[in-house]
Amino acid sequence: MGLVIAANWKMHKTTADTVEFCRAILQDEDKFAGVEVLICPPYTSLPAAANILGGSSLKLGAQDLHWEQEGAFTGEIAGPMLADLGVEYVIVGHSERRHVMGEDDSRISAKVKAALECGLKPILCVGETEAQREAGYTNSVIRKQLLAALEGMAAGDMDKVVIAYEPVWAIGTGKAAQPGDADAACSYIREVIEKDVGAGKADKVRIQYGGSVKEGNIGSFVELSSIQGALVGGASLKADTFSALIQAARKAVQS
């Protein structure tokens, strides 16, 4: 399985900033061979990014979607609207959605299904808070989040899903997980999928690590056989640092 590295810009960048970034990162496109690179800008920048990235190997992702395909939901964005713009992936259940916006497992499960229904590939984020890790609940939290979102999923849909293991305490803090801890969590994710979601489904799923990933530490994650990429926040905001991170990941899996 090849690497999948996604840039999650969160609530950053205007259209002009997006155009500048996309033009700059495309200069290095030939250095990303073999790595699936996704850019997930804010909704407002999706058309500009689609325009510039269209025809390149870089793909477009959105940061969220609504669980219905349309309806009276003021301010929300539905999956078909994203698909219409050329979006291929969508982040679902990011910790900021879970812990700041109050999204629960049932809502996240509905969003995963809504994404698949309109042909989008969900990047399902799971991960424990610091308090949950300290109390020894890491695996039980991950298991509950996974099963809520994936139980009953058809084997044919499973290879469209990417899981991002993102310990909440590592996001935006500069304090990345120890590779051994990320390895244990990502191996456990694959085990839960194999045993409790459906036999034969786990080997189709790519699992990313996310949480303070940068050029200097990406190699220590992607060289692990349990991890096939990264979800990157802060280090994805500048084209040169994000490009260097992708190249470091590629080098680590090649060596």
Ligand code: PEP
């Ligand atoms: C994220 O937003 O998913 C993330 C991992 O952020 P950062 O890389 O800044 O920790």
